[in-house]
Amino acid sequence: MDYYALLNVDVSATQAEIKAAYHRALLAAHPDKNASSTTDIAALKEAYRALSSPEFKKHGPRPAQIVSLSEFTEHPEDETWDHPCRCGARYTITVSDMDTGRHLVPCSSCSEVVWVGYEVLDE
CATH class of the missing domain: 3.10.660.10 (DPH Zinc finger)
Structure with missing residues (x-):
């Protein structure tokens, strides 16, 4: 799963940018705000948790x-x-x-x- 694409951030995004993107994605996917959203909120949480992890940043992105x-x-x-x-x-x-x-x-x-x-x- 491409966490960067899921949160719509660049691979060079700062922690603050990742957090802001996560909150925007949660709002856009929330059923009370967008009943037709098909975004998996659990996947958004997983992406945020991974991209916020110091371990993920230490190893960096996996090259395609x-x-x-x-x-x-x-x-x-x-x-x-x-x-x-x-x-x-x-x-x-x-x-x-x-x-x-x-x-x-x-x-x-x-x-x-x-x-x-x-x-x-x-x-």
């Missing part, structure tokens, strides 16, 4: 797939590489990201995350 940097399109003018997401948006990684050892890259639109494989070469 592993993608080699060689599959990304290079843009030398701004030192970025991008790759299409299945939602139609893009994953983007920068030289700065790679210099700091960042491999998990979120989609610019949906909650998908990919693990980008590359090696940092010493110059």
